[in-house]
Amino acid sequence: MKYAQEDAVEKATILFWKKGFQGSGMRDIQQALDMRPGSIYARFQNKEGLFKLVVEQYVAHSKEKLQNVADSDTPLLSLREFFKTALINPDELRYMRQCLLVKSITELELIGDVGKKAVLEGMVLLNNCFANIIEKAIETKELQDTTPVAFAADWLQNQFVGLRAFAILQTDNSAIEKMIDKVLYDLAAQWPSN
Template sequence: MKYNEQRAIDSATDLFWKKGFQGAGMRDIQQALDMRPGSIYARFENKEGLFTRVINQYAEHGRARLQAVSEHQEPLVALRTFFVEEVTGASEKRYKRQCLLVKSLAEFDNLGEAAKQAILNGMDALHEGFGQVVAALSAPPHNMIKGDESLIAHWLQEQFVGLRTLAVYASDARINLLIDKLLLDLKGHWPALNRPASDE
């Protein structure tokens, strides 16, 4: 079978998502990619090199999807669709409901510097994507949000991460309700950043 790099990265993504970096042994990788050890090392250097490629692609995919949300004619509607699609995936692969970046953070101390940096860059890329969405919702003609855009983008990313973790075991009905609540809160009042402490 002719080697297909994208297929190999996709197979590795599914494997690391399911088993984590530490849990995925070289035998698992060989089976998932249908490649001999020599070919894996030649193309990716080592297990961590493959993992880094997976994380980079995963983060870029998320950032690109959020950019598409920000450019949508109705970004709030597109944002809800994004949340629903990312958080309520197929029940037979519930492990994919959790963010791969967050799952990987649990193994952060056991990773090499390249993999660690890929995860941190990935979190920054997601923040950038959420920032684009917040900027679109804050600007005309939408004018739905008023507040510090970076702060709101961080909050939105944190809600996303939390929902994806919850969705591993919670019902879709509960998750959809929380998504709707999140969107309502997003349009609500945002306190000023670094407010002075009360004199009381």
């Protein structure tokens, strides 16, 4: 029963990821989950409740992957690999190049308070993950210890956002790789003071 629920949330994730909150109708959801409206409402309260679970699972999953990066012996090299696998994938999985959270932010006003909260809290959580990676990279001397951790974490998250928007429109994978390289150069480059 619990497994079936996780499975359902996973299927809903694909839908929301592809079509957004607003763009995913209850009838799309019913079809994707192979469930009738009554069951969906009994389980998830409503569309927004399902969306909340989707976001939470998405964040948990992303957090796990970013923590693996941080736990690596060479966090920055792992980060490069993480970016590559997130941004370069076969065409049928192209929708994944967009970050579900960022996509949701663009329609934040149309989502209710429950879903909104889940999205914003997810952003903060992933930001912490980026900060962890930077701290670890300082420990392994991949980055200077003068690197401003909190600011660089915000910056890295931004870069990810920009990269994802780029990757959606891009057909040339080598251009994406070069863009990732640039991010890693700049991460080790100069930071604004105070």
